[in-house]
Amino acid sequence: MIRRLDHAVDIWSKPEPHLARMRRKPSEQIREQLRFTPYPFEDVSAMVNESSQELYMFSSDYPHAEGGRDPLGRFDRSVASLTEAARTRFFSGNFRDLYPNALANADIPGSAVSRTSS
Numbered sequence: 131m132i133r134r135l136d137h138a139v140d141i142w143s144k145p146e147p148h149l150a151r152m153r154r155k156p157s158e159q160i161r162e163q164l165r166f167t168p169y170p171f172e173d174v175s176a177m178v179n180e181s182s183q184e185l186y187m188f189s190s191d192y193p194h195a196e197g198g199r200d201p202l203g204r205f206d207r208s209v210a211s212l213t214e215a216a217r218t219r220f221f222s223g224n225f226r227d228l229y230p231n232a233l234a235n236a237d238i239p240g241s242a243v244s245r246t247s248s
Contacts (some may be wrong), residue, residue, distance in 0.1 A: 132157045132181050161185065165228050170198035174208040174220060183216040187224040 135156035143150040154162075161182050167189035168174050174186055188205060191197035198204055209217045225232070 132160055135160075157182075165224055169196065170201045170204040170208075172208070174205065175211045178209075178212060178216060178220075183212070183219050184224060184227070186220055187228070188221045 139149050139152060139156060143152075161184045164185060165187050166177075166185055167187055168177060170190070177186055190201035192201050205220070209220055212220070
């Protein structure tokens with residue numbers, strides 16, 4: 131879908147002046163501004179391979195039914211074929227990119243961002 135959007139803008143930029151004025155390709159804008167949180171039963175590796183590793187990030191509704199019984203295990207298996215960098219983006223990096231200040235005041239025991247660790 132993302133490639134099709136870029137292609138459509140390329141094709142229609144001449145007859146549609148407002149498309150010609152776009153400074154970024156749709157794919158660039160999508161990668162910068164959108165994130166998707168798949169269900170544990172979805173094939174995250176396929177989604178990443180068809181689009182971009184910047185678009186997907188981990189989430190879970192556990193213990194609710196839609197969160198699955200083992201969301202971490204299911205996602206681990208779903209992203210096993212991705213590179214280590216892509217897996218890290220999925221589980222944490224994309225969240226940090228989208229919300230760069232989210233962990234600034236976090237107090238997570240034992241973590242690098244903990245204010246109470248010694």
